[in-house]
Amino acid sequence: MAVKIRLKRMGKKFQPFYRVVVLDGRKKRDGRVIEEIGLYDPMQEPSLIRIDSERVKYWLGVGAQPSDTVFNLLKITGDYQAFKGLPGAEGRLKVRDPEAAASAKAEAVKAAASDAEKRKAAAAKAKAEKEAAEAAAQDAPAEESTEAPAEEA
Incomplete structure (x- = not known):
């Protein structure tokens, strides 16, 4: 009952x-x-x-x-x-204690913010790596073309 x-x-x-x-x-x-x-x-x-x-x-x-x-x-x-x-x-x-509910909500918001920051940092790192790879890919054929004639001559 x-x-x-x-x-x-x-x-x-x-x-x-x-x-x-x-x-x-x-x-x-x-x-x-x-x-x-x-x-x-x-x-x-x-x-x-x-x-x-x-x-x-x-x-x-x-x-x-x-x-x-x-x-x-x-x-x-x-x-x-x-x-x-x-x-x-x-x-x-x-659980209806407003202080406990407020602290739990604050912790959840803080955890969500830290997760968002981690995702942003991972996205920025991935973007930087992609740009670096693209820059290396663009620089590599140009260097090979300038080096190739130097080696032939």
């Missing part, structure tokens, strides 16, 4: 608030939940975010996957740091 931590929509039209819930990943968004572990009300100013960090830590420890929105809420509240060091938690969490 794939357990998810995600939002359950509540409230009226144009006045939503959400409950942070733990449920089977195959259930509907507003279906039957295993446990309610928090609230999120984006309509208040500032937004209300109340999440039971002990329950989040427990559920992530047993393999629950947070949705992208819940993951961002956990980072805002600082609860992400509470379970970041759990054994196996990093493997269970999808």
Whole structure:
């Protein structure tokens, strides 16, 4: 059973608030939940975010996957740091750390740039060798023609 931590929509039209819930990943968004572990009300100013960090830590420890929105809420509240060091938690969490993603992207760009530089250098070397070979081919018959009459005479 794939357990998810995600939002359950509540409230009226144009006045939503959400409950942070733990449920089977195959259930509907507003279906039957295993446990309610928090609230999120984006309509208040500032937004209300109340999440039971002990329950989040427990559920992530047993393999629950947070949705992208819940993951961002956990980072805002600082609860992400509470379970970041759990054994196996990093493997269970999808990689959504923006710093890690940015560094991975920077490394990929750097690798692509170095590959492009290598290709350019190889192309320039090949072009230089080709030009040298052509120049040698053009010079060789001219030298032979000037040397041949000198040898005959």
